[in-house]
Amino acid sequence: MHRRAICSVFCAMLAALLAGCASGAEPSWSGDEEQSPRPTVLAAGDPVDATPPSGYRVPAEYEPVRAVLITWRDYIDVLGPVAAASAAAGARVLAVKGPPSIPGVPPQQYQSLDYSTNSAWVRDYGPVGINEATHTLGMVDTQYGVRARNTADDAIPCKLAATLHSPCYGTKLVFDGGNYMTDGRGNAFLSRRIYEWNSGMRREAVDAALQTYLGARTIHIFDYATDPSGRPADGTGHIDMFAKLVGECKVIVAETSDEPFRSVTEDAANYFRDLACGSGRYQVTRVKGWVSNGTWYTYTNSLIVNRTVIMPFYNAAEQNVAAQRAYESAMPGYRVVGVNSESSIGDGGAIHCLTREIPSLGSP
Structure with a gap:
């Protein structure tokens, strides 16, 4: 094959890899198993006896991040631009199966973690x-549920707890981090998926x-958009797909004329x-959302x-x-950085779903 043709083929393959290829990547759900209620199942070796001591809290995402x-x-x-922006904001970047270096991330702020992994959905x-x-x-350590991952x-x-020389507290609760928001003061916000996932447990x-493991004192439950079969219309049913706490008494909620999301987002904004x-x-700020090709x-x-x-950007400049x-x-007073997330959104998530902040230590 001619050298130029070889280069063209290689470059095309590399571009497809770097784009995250929605058709080849693991989506944030895994077929029918992911859409139905998941029984609470423990993996061998999961720590389920240790519970956090009194006096802890889960910080809000707008609090300092280490x-x-x-x-x-x-x-x-x-992930590349997100890592660079995170480092520029003063955070270390911890990358499971990460490369030797990431452009824009200083070596002293970067660590590659040699853990086995099934997917990119670290949230x-x-x-x-x-x-x-x-x-x-x-x-x-909550339960990730019955799925291939x-x-x-x-x-x-x-x-990670062992790497950071920290304790790890295990629970049987089936829980996806994308379906949890907190104000850091005991108010927790979730969609009703939390009860569907744990259908083998009483709501109480x-x-x-x-309350025991995540420090939730008051629990606020929201509906999520469903398709005609009753499955999550966005693939997940997670609250981070339509709402975001951004400060003390401040929230951003999606706004759309597209059903089945319109009624859910309007109810959330009114709540x-x-x-x-x-x-x-x-204080409620609305930001547009829309449905395109499902x-x-x-x-x-x-x-x-x-x-x-x-924040995620898409191929929609306006x-x-x-x-x-x-x-x-x-x-x-915040710097707002947009990162194109077209390669991941079709698989049920964007920047929040692909990241997990580790909070700075200290009191509120």
Whole structure:
């Protein structure tokens, strides 16, 4: 084959790899098994006896961040810029199966972790950082559920805890991190998927586990968009696909005329407008979302790293500009960075789903 032709073939293959190829990457769900209620099943060796001590809390995502965890296997075109922006915001970058270096990430802020992994969706199987009364870090190992990825991925939280010399607390609760928001003061926000996943447990038992392991004192439950068969219309049913806490008493909620998302997003926006917070109510900022070729495009699937917001951009320039302005309006003083997430959104997630922040240590 001619040298130029060989180069063309190689470059095309490399471009496809770097794009994360939605057709070849593991989506954030895994077929019918992922769409139906999942019984609580423990993997061999899972720690289920240890519970966090009293005096801990789960920080809000807009609180200081010490590191960002990613898995370097799919959607590299998204993860590379996210890693660089995270480092620029003062966070270390921890990359499972990461390369020797990542452009834009200083060596002193980077660490590759040689863990086995099944997918790139670190938000769902990743650790939950905990600020304890002793100002030390801990991890919570929830159950990743019955799916093809509940082996290597499900082991990562406790492996990372060992790497960071932190305790790891195990629970039988089936839980995806993309379906959890907190204000860091005990208010937890989830979609009703949490009860469907744990259909073998009474609702009171699920709430008790959220309180024990995630520091949730008040639990707020939202509906999620479903297709005609009753399955999640976005593939996940996660709250991060339509809402984002961005500060004290501040939330961004998707806005759309496309059903079945319209009614869900309107209900969520109205709920927050009526929800007491401090001496008033939540400030609600709306940002456009839409459905195209069966994919739900959302800007709420973003990552906050200290004073920087890393938000998804798509091949929709006008919508990108409007969404960036919405973030800037809701979060004055923050740097807003857009990263094209077309390669991942069709598989059920964007920047939030592909990352997991590790909080800085300290008191509120």
